[in-house]
Amino acid sequence: MPTIYITQEDTALRKKGERLIVKKGKEKIADIPLIKVDQVVVFGEASISGSLISLLSKAEVPITYLSYYGKYKGRLVPEYSKNSLLRIKQFENSRNEKSKLEFARQIVKGKLSNMRTLLMRDTRGNRSKEAKKACDKLKNIIDKLSEVNDIEKLRGFEGLGSRHYFSQFDSVLNNEFEFSGRNRRPPRDPVNCLLSFGYSLLLNDVLTGLYLVGFDPYIGFFHSNQYGKPSLALDLMEEFRPVIIDSVVKTMINKKIVSQNDFKEVCGTVKMKDNLRNDFLEQYEKRLRTKFTHPIFEYEINWRRCIELQARLISKFINEEISEYPPLVVK
Structure with missing residues (x-):
């Protein structure tokens, strides 16, 4: 599962240890080891905790934001290449x-x-x-x-x-x-x-x-x-x-x-x-x-x-x- 797509706007992403937790309301809908994640793509609005953003950055996992219908809005990337x-x-x-x-x-x-x-x-x-x-x-x-x-x-x-x-x-x-x-x-x-x-x-x-x-x-x-x-x-x-x-x-x-x-x-x-x-x-x-x-x-x-x-x-x-x-x- 190299790319995690978040397509529901009322979704929350949280960190638990070295795992990415996806919740909709109080229901946990995904629990993914960080080692299996290459990037996170968010459609529309979804909340991502600061601790998870920090963890993803440390692991060099980019977060991409697209509009609800797929238009590119921007991305959070790890430290820029030293090259x-x-x-x-x-x-x-x-x-x-x-x-x-x-x-x-x-x-x-x-x-x-x-x-x-x-x-x-x-x-x-x-x-x-x-x-x-x-x-x-x-x-x-x-x-x-x-x-x-x-x-x-x-x-x-x-x-x-x-x-x-x-x-x-x-x-x-x-x-x-x-x-x-x-x-x-x-x-x-x-x-x-x-x-x-x-x-x-x-x-x-x-x-x-x-x-x-x-x-x-x-x-x-x-x-x-x-x-x-x-x-x-x-x-x-x-x-x-x-x-x-x-x-x-x-x-x-x-x-x-x-x-x-x-x-x-x-x-x-x-x-x-x-x-x-x-x-x-x-x-x-x-x-x-x-x-x-x-x-x-x-x-x-x-x-x-x-x-x-x-x-x-x-x-x-x-x-x-x-x-x-x-x-x-x-x-």
């Missing part, structure tokens, strides 16, 4: 246009390659002309990335490739759900609601991976650096979006784990009901624990560990131990 030399190199590289361009190129290549691979998998044996055209257009964009010498153009290619991919997303879902393209802030249909919720969860796990390595997640290379924007976390997220979150969403819809009745509309925004949120968290954790053979290192690894490994590869690129950053590309 100041890595952050100095990170800042230097963020001002090096050539380094930024090379890293950004690999980020876009990883994301679009994974999108194309998943689209080809999902349409295997029953690929429409539209799906084939989308796959061909994605390949054409990927092939052109090596010629691009401007980050703004890379951002344009990333956006165009994503539109080709999502243009066929509806065709790989069962007929109960319709998807006409990405919309967010706020999501206006059930599929976008699931995707946005999942990407918020993924952002938290990517932030954790970057903190573990010693990065400042707010200084990025592909995404623009703006106040309060975790740019490096958004950079690293890109290659994992299709293979983790999009896969979870497709699995839940196509296996009928989710139905239209699991959503509600509030002021023009589609939101998940409590039961669906819990089901999504279960499927998300299941996906993160799924093991596969890493295409570069050729050993078995799960997706959560892979996020940290890719963060370490970024550090090797920044420190010039490798000539280019190798994104995680599935086959």
Whole structure:
């Protein structure tokens, strides 16, 4: 149980010895040894005792706060990594246009390659002309990335490739759900609601991976650096979006784990009901624990560990131990 999700707002978390106690009113609903906890994620409002916060900090267990519907609000993290030399190199590289361009190129290549691979998998044996055209257009964009010498153009290619991919997303879902393209802030249909919720969860796990390595997640290379924007976390997220979150969403819809009745509309925004949120968290954790053979290192690894490994590869690129950053590309 590496991640503890607190989803009920009238919940209290307390410390008892080296254990984390979760109570709802006077009822104890969980009693977890601290050694089994890697992070705590709180949705909405829940009370956490000062003694527990101190214990979690000492054990280097971060606490993440999300809104009731999954929007990232902030986190309490243990003492910042002592790897100041890595952050100095990170800042230097963020001002090096050539380094930024090379890293950004690999980020876009990883994301679009994974999108194309998943689209080809999902349409295997029953690929429409539209799906084939989308796959061909994605390949054409990927092939052109090596010629691009401007980050703004890379951002344009990333956006165009994503539109080709999502243009066929509806065709790989069962007929109960319709998807006409990405919309967010706020999501206006059930599929976008699931995707946005999942990407918020993924952002938290990517932030954790970057903190573990010693990065400042707010200084990025592909995404623009703006106040309060975790740019490096958004950079690293890109290659994992299709293979983790999009896969979870497709699995839940196509296996009928989710139905239209699991959503509600509030002021023009589609939101998940409590039961669906819990089901999504279960499927998300299941996906993160799924093991596969890493295409570069050729050993078995799960997706959560892979996020940290890719963060370490970024550090090797920044420190010039490798000539280019190798994104995680599935086959």
